[in-house]
Amino acid sequence: MKAKLCLVAVAALVIWGMKRHYSDAGADDLWWILSPTSRVVAAVTGTAFVAVPSEGFVSRERMFVIEKSCAGINFLVAAFGMLVVALLHRVRSGVSGLSVLAVCFSAGYLAAVVVNATRITIAMWLADRSTTLPALTSAQVHRLEGIAVYFAGLVLLCELARRVDRRMGLIGRMA
């Protein structure tokens, strides 16, 4: 119980730290998430992105900027918090708490890069076809797409975590 409470407290601190870092950071400070995201988007779309100081990653050919607001920090925070709650029952000691924390952060970071790259790729695709949805402005389409992709990403990540957790439990019981 004590280890679980400690883990929740540390997770809350990590979330607070990430939000604090995000509110103060410029695009240059977020290279640790913007750079892999832009690389995944470039690999999927075949578009070249160039790092521009204090702006982010720019594609001049597509007139598209992956900037601070595209970093996906909010998704990372949501994913990390969700995974900590989902895997809290695995914490039995300080060491297992630390490993759960590390797994949650790594999985959240990986998911944030993949889901955010998916969101940006779809946004680029939609930007080329903005005339096909006349009832909505491009900003509204972008917002709806962001909500749908982020929520779907969280649901899929949660299901994946539950399945892996169940399988690990089975392996543990068999061993």
Add this chain to the structure above:
Amino acid sequence: MTIGTRPTLPRTFRRAALPLGAYYAVTLALPIANGATHSGGAFVTHAIVVFVLPLLMIALFCAVHRAAQVLARVARSILPAARSRERLRKRATAIEYARAGE
């Protein structure tokens, strides 16, 4: 999202409660705690969209899953006749092979 064989709406909502809670916490609760409501109607409109869209997605998932189940049931009720014909044809072919072997 695999929810057993029958993902009823309440069951699916229970299953999606954790991601839904995490999403609402980050997109609604944290901004409200930081005073986003003071910024005027723009946040309220945004918040309504953020609140409603995931719920619609869950309901849509249930509807699509239910439709797929109904279609599968219809297909199963139509197929037995065709399946029994196919079984008879296979049995006849097997008997023919056996006789040819003799």
